[in-house]
Amino acid sequence: MRRAHTVETVRAAEGALMARLPDGALMARAAATLAVVCARTLPRVYGARVVLLVGSGDNGGDALYAGADLARRGARVSALLAGSKTHEGGLAALRAAGGRAWRPDEEPERADREIGAADLVVDGLVGIGGRGGLRPPHARLAVSAREAGAPVVAVDLPSGVDADTGRVEGEAVRADTTVCFGTGKPGLFVDPGAGHAGRVVLADIGLGPDLPEPVLEAFDDGDVASLLPGPGRDDDKYRRGVLGVAAGSEAYPGAAVLCTGGALRTGTGMVRYLGAEPVASRVLDRWPEAVVGRADPGARVAAWVIGPGRGTDGPAAEELRGVFASGVPVLADADALTLVAREEADPSGREAPTLLTPHAGELARLLGADRADVEARRLEHVGRAAERFGCTVLLKGSTTLVATPGRPVAAATAGTPLLATAGSGDVLAGIAGSLLAAGLPAHEAAVCAAQVHGRAAVEARQGAAISATDLWDGIPRAVAGLGEDNDQRRRR
Numbered sequence: 001m002r003r004a005h006t007v008e009t010v011r012a013a014e015g016a017l018m019a020r021l022p023d024g025a026l027m028a029r030a031a032a033t034l035a036v037v038c039a040r041t042l043p044r045v046y047g048a049r050v051v052l053l054v055g056s057g058d059n060g061g062d063a064l065y066a067g068a069d070l071a072r073r074g075a076r077v078s079a080l081l082a083g084s085k086t087h088e089g090g091l092a093a094l095r096a097a098g099g100r101a102w103r104p105d106e107e108p109e110r111a112d113r114e115i116g117a118a119d120l121v122v123d124g125l126v127g128i129g130g131r132g133g134l135r136p137p138h139a140r141l142a143v144s145a146r147e148a149g150a151p152v153v154a155v156d157l158p159s160g161v162d163a164d165t166g167r168v169e170g171e172a173v174r175a176d177t178t179v180c181f182g183t184g185k186p187g188l189f190v191d192p193g194a195g196h197a198g199r200v201v202l203a204d205i206g207l208g209p210d211l212p213e214p215v216l217e218a219f220d221d222g223d224v225a226s227l228l229p230g231p232g233r234d235d236d237k238y239r240r241g242v243l244g245v246a247a248g249s250e251a252y253p254g255a256a257v258l259c260t261g262g263a264l265r266t267g268t269g270m271v272r273y274l275g276a277e278p279v280a281s282r283v284l285d286r287w288p289e290a291v292v293g294r295a296d297p298g299a300r301v302a303a304w305v306i307g308p309g310r311g312t313d314g315p316a317a318e319e320l321r322g323v324f325a326s327g328v329p330v331l332a333d334a335d336a337l338t339l340v341a342r343e344e345a346d347p348s349g350r351e352a353p354t355l356l357t358p359h360a361g362e363l364a365r366l367l368g369a370d371r372a373d374v375e376a377r378r379l380e381h382v383g384r385a386a387e388r389f390g391c392t393v394l395l396k397g398s399t400t401l402v403a404t405p406g407r408p409v410a411a412a413t414a415g416t417p418l419l420a421t422a423g424s425g426d427v428l429a430g431i432a433g434s435l436l437a438a439g440l441p442a443h444e445a446a447v448c449a450a451q452v453h454g455r456a457a458v459e460a461r462q463g464a465a466i467s468a469t470d471l472w473d474g475i476p477r478a479v480a481g482l483g484e485d486n487d488q489r490r491r492r
């Protein structure tokens with residue numbers, strides 16, 4: 001699992017380590033790894049046209065030293081010096097290696113042309129010292145890099161992305177690869193920043209022993225594979241967990257069918273669907289293995305999913321209060337979240353695991369915040385909701401975040417725009433509910449479900465557009481494929 005730390009903690013760890021090392025040693029380590037990644041990005045280093053975008057600080061210094069390395073190997077390296085000053089040692093090293101350097105603010109069109117003709121663009125405009133939206137000429141360079149066809153390697157983080165929050169104000173570099181030093185930065189795993197980072201490569205520069213607990217952990221397939229409960233030899237349906245599903249209504253019967261399917265395909269022992277007769281019949285028609293009955297918050301189940309398509313009227317509120325009063329894990333989604341936001345039911349006193357699964361709009365309502373603020377500062381808001389309700393909160397989005405009081409926030413890395421389709425959240429609720437019923441703690445159930453959900457969307461139709469019912473077929477394939485590494489996956 002990849003860990004991420006705030007700028008403040010990175011600076012403290014860097015200070016402690018630098019005190020024990022000769023001057024320039026850390027930057028030399030950083031630049032050496034950066035040069036290796038850049039070289040691998042090029043079909044051939046000799047003769048390749050490499051453009052370095054260089055800002056005022058050490059981020060630009062890293063780019064210059066890596067550029068010098070590539071120039072010594074025969075690349076034609078040009079540094080565009082955009083900052084108010086330039087890292088002197090890095091610039092001298094580049095020039096000594098035969099690289100050129102000039103100021104793009106004096107000849108912006110020439111800069112656009114050079115970037116357009118590059119085989120590789122290295123973004124060293126700003127790193128963890130960046131503040132606010134990119135200023136000119138940095139902003140213009142970020143746009144030309146995006147419009148150029150060449151791959152972009154970002155140094156430490158894509159310039160214009162806020163390291164701590166993932167916030168992007170105005171223009172930002174869009175990288176194919178980000179080489180980040182010492183530890184991940186939260187903004188690489190939280191949207192909108194995550195969408196700018198491309199593949200994240202961690203360069204170990206020896207910061208580890210000086211770093212405290214991370215603020216964020218990014219889970220990938222392998223991490224999730226090791227957490228998922230597989231069926232054991234001695235399992236029976238009760239041991240694998242009976243999930244109570246209180247979803248769907250006469251107005252929205254589909255939610256019941258989608259959620260039940262999500263749970264069954266994840267491998268839940270049994271789904272007990274509890275709801276009105278016409279809806280229960282629809283569930284049985286599609287899933288004859290489900291057991292159905294009338295709504296009953298006292299039903300004997302190992303965990304509950306409640307809310308999708310259920311309605312927000314008086315009986316729905318009463319049912320939610322009854323389910324919250326049970327001593328078993330509960331996942332509350334959709335209409336159940338509306339009822340919580342209206343203070344008609346409150347999960348905060350529960351002792352059993354509780355998982356809320358809002359999208360940004362629902363989270364805004366739960367916190368009385370503005371939706372745009374939630375979208376811009378997802379990490380902060382998901383953490384705030386977890387504290388406010390004293391439980392685990394999964395914030396849906398192209399990168400899904402999971403917060404639990406007292407733990408680092410988890411990011412699931414398998415998000416995909418394919419999931420932006422009606423009913424996809426109902427299937428997610430079924431997947432996560434199934435994992436809760438199998439005994440996973442809420443935090444792990446949530447992050448595993450998000451990762452499986454993302455993979456299922458891609459597996460379902462080999463990356464083509466899906467509708468929510470396609471996810472059912474994708475889930476078992478996603479679970480089976482989680483243990484494979486990326487190379488195996490690509491070969492398939």
Ligand SMILES: NC(=O)C1=CN([C@@H]2O[C@H](COP(=O)(O)OP(=O)(O)OC[C@H]3O[C@@H](n4cnc5c(N)ncnc54)[C@H](OP(=O)(O)O)[C@@H]3O)[C@@H](O)[C@H]2O)[C@@H](O)CC1
Binds near residue numbers: 155
């Ligand atoms: N930590 C580690 O362990 C290691 C760190 N290392 C590296 O150091 C990097 C951090 O270096 P850093 O502190 O010099 O800051 P950095 O981001 O290069 O530049 C900040 C300068 O940019 C400017 N500027 C700011 N905002 C701006 C904006 N919106 N738009 C335009 N310009 C803006 C502003 O300067 P100004 O132009 O205003 O004078 C400011 O002073 C780090 O990311 C990593 O790459 C590795 O070498 C070794 C190990």
Ligand SMILES: [K+]
Binds near residue numbers: 123
């Ligand atoms: K950068």
